[in-house]
Amino acid sequence: MNIHSLFPANATEQMDQRLHATVARATSSVSPTLVLLSYIDWATHLAAAPGKRLDLLQLAIGQSLLLSQYLEGSAMARLAHMPGQEPAPNPVKPPESDWRFNAPEWQAWPYNLLHQSYLLSEQWWNAATSDIYGVSPHHAKVVGFAAQELLKLFSPRNFLATNPQALHRTVKEGGANLLRGGLYALDDMMRQARGAPKFGAENFAVGRNLAVTPGQVILKNDLMELIQYTPTTAQVHPEPVLIIPAWIMKYYILDLSPHNSLIKYLVGKGHTVFCISWKNPGVAERDLGMDDYLSRGFHAALAAVNAVVPERKVHALGYCLGGTLLSIAAAAMARDDDDRLASISMLAAQTDFSEPGDLSLFIDHSQVALLEAQMSDTGYLTTEQMAGAFQLLRSDYLLWSHLIETYMMGERQPMSDLMAWNADATRMPARMHSQYLRRLFLDNDLADGRYPVGGKPVALTDIRLPIFCLGTVTDHVAPWRSVYKIHLLTAAEITFVLTNGGHNAGVVNEPGHRHRKFQSLTRRACDSYLGPDEWLEMAPEQAGSWWPSWIAWLKARSSAPAAPPPMGAPKQGYAAIGPAPGRYVLEK
Template identity: 65%
Template sequence: MNGSQDEGSAALDTRVHAILARAWASLSPQSAMLAWLDWASHMAVSPGRQADLAGLALSQAAQLAGYLRECLMAGPGAARACVEPPAQDRRFDAPEWRGWPYNLWHQSFLMAQQWWAEATRGVRGVERHHEKLAAFWARQWLDMLSPGNHLLTNPVALRRTAEEGGANLARGMLYLLDNQRRRLTGLPPEGAEAFEVGRDLAVTPGKVVLRNRLIELIQYAPATGQVRPEPILIVPAWIMKYYILDLSPHNSLIRYLVAQGHTVFCISWKNPGAAESDLGMEDYLDLGFRTALAAVEAIVPGSRVHATGYCLGGTLLAMAAAAMARDGELDRLASLSLFAAQTDFSEPGELALFIDESQLALLEAQMQDKGYLRADQMAGAFQMLRSYDLLWSRVVNEYLLGERRPINDLMAWNADATRLPARMHAQYLRRLFLDDDLSEGRYPVDGRPVSLGGLTLDTFCVGTVTDHVAPWRSVYKLHYLCPAQLTFVLTSGGHNAGIVSEPGRPHRRYQVLARPAGGHYIAPQEWERTAPAHEGSWWPQWQAWLAARSGPAQPPPGMGAPARGYAALCDAPGTYVKEK
C-alpha cells in the first residue's frame, strides 16, 4: 500500500481527530505521551543519571531536616529557608507561609519543583522537544498540587475563612458558577461591559476609507495643524483585534502618534467565519497589506510610508517587505518597524511546545470541521504557558479568598477574541513555526521564495522582557537575517503590556542600541549587557526615530481620496472590529 487515503476514510479520521481535540481542549494527548515515554525509557537505562537524582533527593531531605530542626529550636520565623522561590513566583510571599506547618509544606513543594526541573533535563537520548514537553507537563502537575491552591493547606485562605465565617467561600462559589455560565454562553468576563468599543475603547477620531473581504482601513483625523509628510501604516495581528494599539485615550499608541503630528492608517481585520475558511497567508498579504498600502499611497500621493507591524502583523510585513525588495519596490517604504514580531522561528519559546506533527494533525482536523479556529480553542495552551498568573492565582483569589479582580481596558480587549481561518492558520503553523521557511529563504510570495537578506530599510525592532508569545531573543534574531540599520529596543513588560507602555506609566524601563547598516552581529547576551538603559516609555524613542526619517511638516492630507476610489465609508473604529 502507498501512503494515500481515500476520501471516506480521510473524512472519518478527520472527524475522530476533531472529537479528540474537543475532548482534550485542543491539546494532543499523544504528543504528551510520546514525550513522557521518550523521557522515561531513556531514564530507565541511565543509571548514572538516576544516581545523580537520588543524591539530589537525599541532599534535599537533609536540608529539609536541618530546616525543621532550626524551626523547632529558633522558631519558624527565625529559621532560614532551604530554598527561595523564583523572583516572579509570588505564591508564598504572605507572612502566614512562615508559620508552622505551612513553612514546611511550601519548602517541600519548592524542593519538589527543583528536583523535577533537574530530573526532566540532561537525560541522554531524549529528543529536545520531548525534554521540554516533559519539563512543561511536570510543572503543570506540580502547579496543580501546590499547597497554595487548596483551602486546607493555604494559611491565607484559612485565615480569611475564619475572619469572615466562610463568606469568602460563598462568594467564591458564586463567582465559580458565574464564570461557568459566562463560559458556556459565550459572555465576556464580569466587568467587560464597562468597556465598549467605539465608546470607551478605540475612540481616536478617524474614518474607514477602504473595506474589502478581509480588512477595513482606518485613516485617523489629524490632531495638529501640520503633519509629517510620510504616513504611518500599522499592520496589527489578526490573532487579536487591532485596538490593542488604540485602547483608552490615555494609553492609545495611535492617539499618541497623531498628537505628535503623524498621519496614521491602521488595518482592522475581519473576524473570520466559515465563509472565510479558504483565506490563506497570500490573501492576508494581498487583500491586507498590499491593498492597504496602495490606498495609503493614493490618499497621500508622492510620499513613502513608514510601515509598522505588531506580532503576526509584523511577520506578514517582513514577508511583504522582502518581496518588495526582491521585486525592486522597496523604495515605496520609508522605514520598517516591528513590534514583538518573530521572523526566525527556530527558537520561538514555550509556544513551540504545542506545535509538532501530532498537535497540528489535531488542530487541522478541528479547523476543517468548522472552517476556522475559535479563540477559546487556543486559550488552553496560552493559559498553561503562564498557569500561575492566568489560572491558579485566579482560583485562589476568586474561589478561596472571594476577591474578584476588577477588569481593566487591556483585560477587556483580551476577552474580545477573534477566530482564525483554517487555511491560513495551518499554513502559518506549518511553514513558519514548524518548518521555519521564512528565515531560511524558502517562504514563497507570488510563487517565488523571499529572503530577509534583501531588507535594507532602516528598521526599528521592539522586544519585551517577559514575552511568552514572541520571546525577545527570538525577535532579536532579525540582527543576523538582514543587513539593514537596526535599532533594537528591549522594554519591560510582556507581549501586550510591554507594547502598550505609554509615557508617564510607572515602573517602565527599556534598553536601546542601534547597529549600523552592515554592522557586526552582537550576541543577545552581550547586547543586554551593553545596551544603555532608560527609565520610562519607549514610545518617545520610536517617535523621535520616525521623525528623523521624515520630511518637514506640512498641511495634513484630506480624509480619504474620493476621486481615487477611497471615500470615507463610516466613522472609526468601523464595523469589522465589532464582529463577534
C-alpha cells in the first residue's frame, strides 16, 4: 500500500498530499488525471481506427434513415386519422428493464420522435465508446460512462416542454404541480443547509420503529458492539448465528421494520442470534485498519459467542464487505486448524475483485491516491462521497427520476424504512478504506493468495466449511457473476442462490413480498465446475423469498433444538450492558 499518501513523512510529501487534497475537494473526489487519460486513450485510438470510424458513420446514417422513416410513418398515421391505424414501429426497442419511456404519453406525436432520437443517440455513443482496438478496458468504461451521464442531461424527460407526462399534469392542475415542486425544492435546500434529515425521515427512528428486535448489548469495544437477541421460541438450535454486517452501512439493514427484519425472522425460527453493530468512525478512528476489523470485530465477537454458547460451533453470516471479512477470517481459521465455525453464509459479498462491476469506474491508482490525500485531511471517507458514487451509478433512478417526480410533477414519495436506512449513512476510517481499495480492489490479494493475516497469507482454498452464497440480479455494488467466482477459489460445498432485486432489496426479501423469485443449486465438493451461464440454465427457479430456503439450509447443518442459552456470560466478562439496538448505531 502507498502509505505515504495517507501519512506524509516529510514536508515534500506533505506538500503533495495537500495539493491532491485540494484537487479532490475541487473535483468532488473525481480524479481529473483519470478523466484526461481516459479521454486521450479513447480519442487517439479512435483517430487511429478508420474502420471503426467508418462503422460509426454507417451507424449514424442508418439511424438517420430509420428515424426519417419513423417520422414519415408517424406523420402518415396522424394524417390518415383512420380508426385502428397502427402507429409506425419504434426504431429502438429498449430492454424491459428500461422503464423511462414506458408511459403511453411517450408514444404520441411529437414525443415519440423525441424519445426515439434520444435512445438512438444513446445507442450511437455506446458504440462509439466500446470495441475500439487498443483502448484500455478501464478507460473505455470511464469514457462510456461519462458520455452516457452527459447525454442524460439532455434527456427529453428532464424538461417540462418535452415531457408529455409533466405537461399533462401541468395543464390538468393549472400549474399547481410546479408550485408544489418549487416549495419542495426550497424545503429540501433549507434542510440541506441546516444539516437536517431528509423529508420523511422524521417518521422513522432507530429503536422506535427500526431495529426493534429485543436484545441486549453484551460486548462493547472501540470498534463495535455485539448484540445478543432475546429468544422467542421455547427451544433453539444449539449452534448460534453470528452476523457480520458491512461497516459501510448501519447494521439494521438486517433488522428494519418487524415485518421485513431478517434478524427477527431468524429468532422466530428458533435460532440464537448475535449481530455486530459497528461504530461510526470519526477522526479518532482514522488509524483503524482491516486487521482491527478482523481482530477487534469478528474475533472479539466470536469469542463472546463462544463464552455464551460454549462447546458449540457457530454459523457465521457476512453481508457485503462483512462477507468479504468473514471469508478472510474463515480462511485464516482453516489455516490455523481453528474449527469453531459450523458454516459460513455470504450475502452479496465478493472474494474475487477482478471484475468488481460498476464501482470499478471510480477505483484506479490515480483515483485512490486522490481519495487517500483527502482522507488524510479528514481522517475518514465522508458519507457524501459514498452516497455520491452510488447515486451516479443509478442516476436514472436515484437522481433524475427523483428530480422529475418531486420538482416537476409535484409528487413527494413517502419515505420507506429502506430509504430511511439508506439516508442513515456511515463513514469509513482512512487506513481501512485505503487498505481495502488497494489490497482487494486494485491488487486482488485475497483471490491471488497474497492477503496477510497474522503475518502469513491466507488462501480461500483452505476453507472446507459448507458455504451459502447469495447474489442478486441487479446488484451494482457486488455483481452476481463476480460473487459467483467463489466457486473458483474453494472446493468446499457451495449452495449458490441468485435472487431478483438489487444489493439491498434482494437481501431484504421477506416471505410474502410480491414478485420475488430465486434460483438455487448446490455444488458438492466432488462436483465439477459450472460456469455462471451454465448455472443459470441448470438452477431451478422458485417463487418467493430465499429466506425460508436459507433457514432450511441452516437447519440441515444444526443439531436438534434445546433450551435457549442465557443472555450474556457475566462470569466471562460478557454481561448485559444495555438494550438493543445499543449506542453505536445512533451515532451520526
